[in-house]
Amino acid sequence: MAVKQISVFIQNKKGRLAKVSRLLADNGVYIRALSIADTQDFGILRLICEDVDKVNSILKEAGYLTTKTDVLVAAVKDDPGALAIIAEALRDADVSIEYVYELATVDNIVYLVVRVDDNQVAAAALAGAGIRTASEEEIFKL
Amino acid sequence: MSNYYQPEIETASVEEIKALQSEKLVKQVKHVYENVKYYRDLMDEKGVKPEDIKSVDDLHKLPFLTKADLRDAYPYGLLGTDLKNCVRIQSTSGTTGRRVVAFYTQKDVDLWEECCARAIVAAGGTNGDVCQVAYGYGLFTGGPGLNGGSHKVGCLTLPMSSGNTERQIQFMRDLHSTIICCTPSYAAYIGETLKEMGLTPDDIDLKAGIFGAEPWTEEMRRDIEKSLGIKAYDIYGLTETSGPGVSFECEEQTGMHINEDHFLAEIIDPETGEVLPEGSKGELVFTSLDKEAFPLLRYRTRDICVLSRKKCSCGRTLIKMSKPMGRSDDMLIIRGVNVFPSQIETVLLKEGYTSNYLIEVDREHNTDTLDVYVELTSEQFSDTVKEISAKEKALANAIKIMLGINPKVHLVAPKTITRSEGKAVRVIDKRKLHD
Ligand SMILES: [Zn+2]
Numbered sequence: 001m002a003v004k005q006i007s008v009f010i011q012n013k014k015g016r017l018a019k020v021s022r023l024l025a026d027n028g029v030y031i032r033a034l035s036i037a038d039t040q041d042f043g044i045l046r047l048i049c050e051d052v053d054k055v056n057s058i059l060k061e062a063g064y065l066t067t068k069t070d071v072l073v074a075a076v077k078d079d080p081g082a083l084a085i086i087a088e089a090l091r092d093a094d095v096s097i098e099y100v101y102e103l104a105t106v107d108n109i110v111y112l113v114v115r116v117d118d119n120q121v122a123a124a125a126l127a128g129a130g131i132r133t134a135s136e137e138e139i140f141k142l
Numbered sequence: 143m144s145n146y147y148q149p150e151i152e153t154a155s156v157e158e159i160k161a162l163q164s165e166k167l168v169k170q171v172k173h174v175y176e177n178v179k180y181y182r183d184l185m186d187e188k189g190v191k192p193e194d195i196k197s198v199d200d201l202h203k204l205p206f207l208t209k210a211d212l213r214d215a216y217p218y219g220l221l222g223t224d225l226k227n228c229v230r231i232q233s234t235s236g237t238t239g240r241r242v243v244a245f246y247t248q249k250d251v252d253l254w255e256e257c258c259a260r261a262i263v264a265a266g267g268t269n270g271d272v273c274q275v276a277y278g279y280g281l282f283t284g285g286p287g288l289n290g291g292s293h294k295v296g297c298l299t300l301p302m303s304s305g306n307t308e309r310q311i312q313f314m315r316d317l318h319s320t321i322i323c324c325t326p327s328y329a330a331y332i333g334e335t336l337k338e339m340g341l342t343p344d345d346i347d348l349k350a351g352i353f354g355a356e357p358w359t360e361e362m363r364r365d366i367e368k369s370l371g372i373k374a375y376d377i378y379g380l381t382e383t384s385g386p387g388v389s390f391e392c393e394e395q396t397g398m399h400i401n402e403d404h405f406l407a408e409i410i411d412p413e414t415g416e417v418l419p420e421g422s423k424g425e426l427v428f429t430s431l432d433k434e435a436f437p438l439l440r441y442r443t444r445d446i447c448v449l450s451r452k453k454c455s456c457g458r459t460l461i462k463m464s465k466p467m468g469r470s471d472d473m474l475i476i477r478g479v480n481v482f483p484s485q486i487e488t489v490l491l492k493e494g495y496t497s498n499y500l501i502e503v504d505r506e507h508n509t510d511t512l513d514v515y516v517e518l519t520s521e522q523f524s525d526t527v528k529e530i531s532a533k534e535k536a537l538a539n540a541i542k543i544m545l546g547i548n549p550k551v552h553l554v555a556p557k558t559i560t561r562s563e564g565k566a567v568r569v570i571d572k573r574k575l576h577d
Contacts, residue, residue, distance in 0.1 A: 005525075007523075007525040009518060009523050009555055010555070011554055011558060037527045038527075039527055041552045041554070042530070042552075042553065042554070042555075044525065044526070044527060044530075063555075063556065063557055065518060065519075065520055066523070067523050067524060067525050069525045098525075098526050098528070099526070115526075
């Protein structure tokens with residue numbers, strides 16, 4: 001039950017994030033969730049939004065480097081240890097986690113975006129541990 | 143089968159060429175001694191008289207001229223004729239040190255253009271060709287030189303100058319250009335733009351390109367040939383010696399034939415000034431043989447290369463020079479190691495990156511640092527920091543293997559390294575700021 005994510009390469013320079021955000025805003029793109037990974041030189045902006053293909057072509061036309069990836073959205077009870085349950089289930093299935101970020105918390109359920117090296121194995125492992133993964137449809141209704 | 147613009151010169155025997163060179167050298171030395179006080183003083187200082195120069199074998203007796211001499215003599219000190227006999231000047235951009243201003247009489251211009259014409263014909267050019275000159279026009283010698291050569295061959299000449307790349311491609315398509323002349327970095331950029339416009343080499347009629355005025359690698363040649371669907375020919379020259387056309391490549395693509403009837407070449411040891419035998423690597427030195435306005439005797443080019451008289455399949459007997467392996471001006475000494483930017487470029491292209499790069503050298507705590515900025519391509523971008531960092535490391539390692547020093551590699555977004563439409567700026571040496 002994978003969800004599409006767009007990643008954008010951003011130079012680590014003043015104003016670069018503002019520029020890409022303005023571009024998306026001017027094109028009426030609603031960002032459901034985002035995270036930024038950064039190093040000294042560059043950052044990767046990751047976006048969950050509707051109509052991924054359209055957003056991707058807007059970015060590409062403006063000259064950005066982008067890539068689309070499938071990520072999982074795990075929905076667990078918003079308790080201390082929510083992340084631990086997910087991480088342990090994936091570790092036990094020998095799946096490596098690249099990164100995790102929060103998408104939303106609704107009705108005491110936290111939705112976490114999880115990027116792993118193997119979505120199928122990870123989804124099965126989560127299901128096996130009783131952790132639900134949310135569909136694209138579901139997350140945009142939250 | 144090869145075509146020649148001036149077969150009587152281009153395929154002359156070595157003996158014929160040497161005899162012609164000797165005859166011209168005697169005259170040129172006399173002309174310089176009588177008209178150029180600056181050089182006369184150098185000769186007097188060395189105790190050499192024009193009568194001592196009887197043939198090319200006496201060349202070594204003459205003093206060298208260097209870029210520093212050109213600076214000292216700026217602007218008129220090396221002028222070989224009255225200004226009223228001159229019809230043209232060309233000049234370097236002056237990016238390193240003071241600019242060089244070269245003067246031309248009408249005869250100088252004609253001979254220069256003939257040299258360029260030989261290059262165009264060697265690249266397959268005839269009066270049936272449409273030659274797009276996308277070198278900069280103006281003070282820079284690239285545009286005017288190839289423009290004149292193209293006229294001499296009788297090509298339909300498109301004096302486009304550089305820049306406005308989409309318009310270049312439009313003209314190229316509408317007027318069916320078959321030959322393009324520009325800097326190699328601009329040729330690469332045209333190829334890239336063609337692709338961006340959704341076009342392929344099949345959509346244009348180019349068959350050959352003549353590229354010079356900056357160093358380029360064999361990898362870059364293959365890239366350009368592929369992206370434009372052409373055969374790419376190198377051309378060499380310096381403003382000091384007239385401009386492009388001092389030497390040019392033939393279809394063998396294994397070095398550039400020197401127009402020896404106008405330029406006498408030597409290779410010297412850059413440290414001692416000693417003349418080295420054919421086949422040795424060293425600094426290229428030129429002596430003009432026909433110049434009226436700006437004659438230079440034993441001018442040190444700072445270009446490191448090799449000369450060869452090996453028989454060429456094109457039938458030309460003119461001596462060949464290798465592509466310069468670096469300029470002593472461009473040579474960076476980083477942590478005591480000699481580094482040429484072209485070496486780094488070779489690694490980048492081999493590793494699948496573009497030739498858009500910037501080298502930054504600095505000094506931190508008395509140690510030289512080398513930072514290499516390279517544009518990431520769409521195929522190489524991945525979603526995790528880990529993978530991009532791994533690519534940076536792999537590239538740094540490949541550069542280290544080539545140079546023996548460890549660089550810091552920075553992958554940057556496409557089109558963030560300034561594009562060149564003329565000469566590329568590839569090196570920023572910040573150490574100079576501290577000295
Ligand atoms: Zn040849």
